[in-house]
Amino acid sequence: MSEPYSSPSSDVMIQFDRVVKKFGDHVVLRELDFSVKPGEFVTLIGPSGSGKTTILRLLMTLELVDGGTIQVGGEYLSHMERGGSLVPADERHLRTQRKRIGMVFQQFNLFPNMRVLQNVTEAPVRALGLSKAEAEQRARELLDMVGLSDKVDAHPTQLSGGQQQRVAIARALAMRPQVLLLDEVTSALDPELVAGVLSVLKEIARTTDITFLCVTHEMQFARDVSDRVMMFDQGQVIEDAPPDQLFTQPAHERTRSFLHAVIDRAV
Amino acid sequence: MDWDWEYAIDSLPLLAEGMLVTIELTVLGALFAYLLGLVFAMIRRVGVPVLSQFVYLFVEFIRSTPLLIQVFAFYYLLQPAIGVKLSPFLTGVIMLGVHYATYTSEVYRAGIEAIPKGQWEAARALSIPRSRVWTGIILPQAVPRVLPALGNYTISMFKETPLLLAIGVVDVLNSAKEAGAETFRVIEPYTLAGVFFLLVSYPASILVRKLERRVGTV
Numbered sequence: 435m436s437e438p439y440s441s442p443s444s445d446v447m448i449q450f451d452r453v454v455k456k457f458g459d460h461v462v463l464r465e466l467d468f469s470v471k472p473g474e475f476v477t478l479i480g481p482s483g484s485g486k487t488t489i490l491r492l493l494m495t496l497e498l499v500d501g502g503t504i505q506v507g508g509e510y511l512s513h514m515e516r517g518g519s520l521v522p523a524d525e526r527h528l529r530t531q532r533k534r535i536g537m538v539f540q541q542f543n544l545f546p547n548m549r550v551l552q553n554v555t556e557a558p559v560r561a562l563g564l565s566k567a568e569a570e571q572r573a574r575e576l577l578d579m580v581g582l583s584d585k586v587d588a589h590p591t592q593l594s595g596g597q598q599q600r601v602a603i604a605r606a607l608a609m610r611p612q613v614l615l616l617d618e619v620t621s622a623l624d625p626e627l628v629a630g631v632l633s634v635l636k637e638i639a640r641t642t643d644i645t646f647l648c649v650t651h652e653m654q655f656a657r658d659v660s661d662r663v664m665m666f667d668q669g670q671v672i673e674d675a676p677p678d679q680l681f682t683q684p685a686h687e688r689t690r691s692f693l694h695a696v697i698d699r700a701v
Numbered sequence: 702m703d704w705d706w707e708y709a710i711d712s713l714p715l716l717a718e719g720m721l722v723t724i725e726l727t728v729l730g731a732l733f734a735y736l737l738g739l740v741f742a743m744i745r746r747v748g749v750p751v752l753s754q755f756v757y758l759f760v761e762f763i764r765s766t767p768l769l770i771q772v773f774a775f776y777y778l779l780q781p782a783i784g785v786k787l788s789p790f791l792t793g794v795i796m797l798g799v800h801y802a803t804y805t806s807e808v809y810r811a812g813i814e815a816i817p818k819g820q821w822e823a824a825r826a827l828s829i830p831r832s833r834v835w836t837g838i839i840l841p842q843a844v845p846r847v848l849p850a851l852g853n854y855t856i857s858m859f860k861e862t863p864l865l866l867a868i869g870v871v872d873v874l875n876s877a878k879e880a881g882a883e884t885f886r887v888i889e890p891y892t893l894a895g896v897f898f899l900l901v902s903y904p905a906s907i908l909v910r911k912l913e914r915r916v917g918t919v
Contacts, residue, residue: 494826533828543823547841556837557827602823609827 447472447507447613447645448493454501455488462488464669465502470662472507472612475639475646477656477677480666481692486649490615493647494537495528507534507612533561536611540618542598544590544605550577551586554605562609569608576604580634596627600634607638614638616648620655628652635659653696657681665689709889712880716890719876720897726793726872727859733798734858735851738805743835745806746813756806763803769864772796776868793865801858808850812843845916852909856902873897 448470455463462485470476478486491497492504495511503520504512513520514527523531544553554573558564564572577583580600590598599619606614616635620628632655639646639659650656656663657677665673665680665688673680673689684690744756763771776792787795816839824834863874871879877890 494822496822496825529828532826535826537826539819539823539826541817541819543817543819545820545823545838547838557829560830560833560837561828605827 445471446505447474448647449505450489450502451504452502453492453499453504453512455485455492455497456500462669463492466669466671468664468671468674470645470647472645473643474661475648475659476662476664477648477650477660478664478666479650479653479656479692479696484666485669486666487617490537490617490647490649493535493613493615495523495532495535498522506531533609534612535615536606536609536613537615537617538599538602538606538619540621542590542595542602542622544598544601546590548590549586550582550588550590550593550601553590553601554608557605558608572608573604576607577601579637580604581630594627595623596630599623599631603631603634603638611644613645613647616646616650618649618651620650620652632659651696653681653693665692667692705886705889708884708886709893712877712890712893715876715880716873716893716897719871719873719894722790722870722876723859723862723872723874723897724901726790726797726862726865726870727855729794730797730801730858731851731855733794734801734805734854737798737802739809739840741802741806742809742813745810760803760806763800768796768800768861769867771800772865772867789865789869792868793862793870797858797862797865801854804854805851808847808854809843811850812847813839815846816842848916849909849913852905852912856905856909859905860898860902 446469448468450466450468452465452467453463454461454465466485466489478489480486488497492499493506493511499512499522502512503510509531510520510523511528511531512523514523515521545556548556551570551573554576555564555566555569558569558572559566574583574586577586580603582597582600582604585593585597585601590601593601603619619635620631623631632652636655636659638644648656648660660677663675663677663680664671665684665686667688673684673686675685680689681693684693741756741760745753747753772792775796776787776789780786780792820838820842821834824838829838862870862872865872866875866878874891874894877894878887880890881887
């Protein structure tokens, strides 16, 4: 990459420019472009294997791009400026950029050797340098917000999947991210536990100015909470519209057949 | 068989000294093996350039040659060559430690690999510093699971201490031999030495099996 450094406009939180990602010979993202505004809640839908999760993993820097650039909050994430040109980001650059982004995983990934409270305080103490007291106060507030103030001293294994996922949400929020990535956060949950997690997320989306990028198969949730829904197939955005429009009058045949399949399965 | 109780009891003080040496060798050698094995496993996992390949070759080399030859080589060849003279006991601790570290490093490796990828990813997503990921997240989960395997290696190490006679370390079996050399009676001291090994190894292996049931095996 040797494009001149250009400052993106401030009303864009996430910007993908011709992003390419391959796994071996398999091209997952082919020159993908899209952007997300600050505070927006954007949901990605589409068949499995279409690359939705890869987008989140690139933003979380768990994967690196093979081409194109990613910017977050006006700064390059995938690249850095050196001598007037852009070069792929090194680990140090990633480390500073990553702090602005949080992620909630399908499998929760709580640390089983720590109690609930420490799961939430660990990163603020170790990565942001908060005092233990400050971090604990913040953690208690967040755990209260996700409805788990009585589980502060529990071990993750003592919690239901839904409770674990709500701890994971509190844990991600404790880092005060600008962007929160939700990777199929209800897919591993028993059906009766899904609603609790989704209502917590709705509340957070409503009350904070965090920018959300969400991959989900919960179409009703996507419809309720999203500002925008992107239909994704074969490494490309094939439709991008407000939820009411996309769910009721999809413009593309591919979107229509996908929604039919998903909604049929749900019923 | 003709068993002389009086002689057996007479040889006990000498045997007790040897038992103490055996236990010291095992405890110190094991601690060394636990630590060095962990260092080996972490170097390989992190993939430190050059060092990682060196550790790999070193581990393979040590595992493919007998401990007895390593002890000989370290004591009679390497130490004079580099102008160092360690006591037989210290040499024994080091060689037991190094030899078993190559086994414990594999044990740790398996334990670390058994930690789900999601743990590393969550730690990365939360910007937790690398050293803290190891000490706060990975090792506290990996080490308890490998304790039974470490215990088993400690027991085999314990039973291998007699070969340090090669460099003159007098452990329990070698004191039995010494006791026998004076009187040409070997049945009593050897039997007692054997009983000693049994009395330590057997309960230890029961303990390890209990531990296995508690933590599950890797």
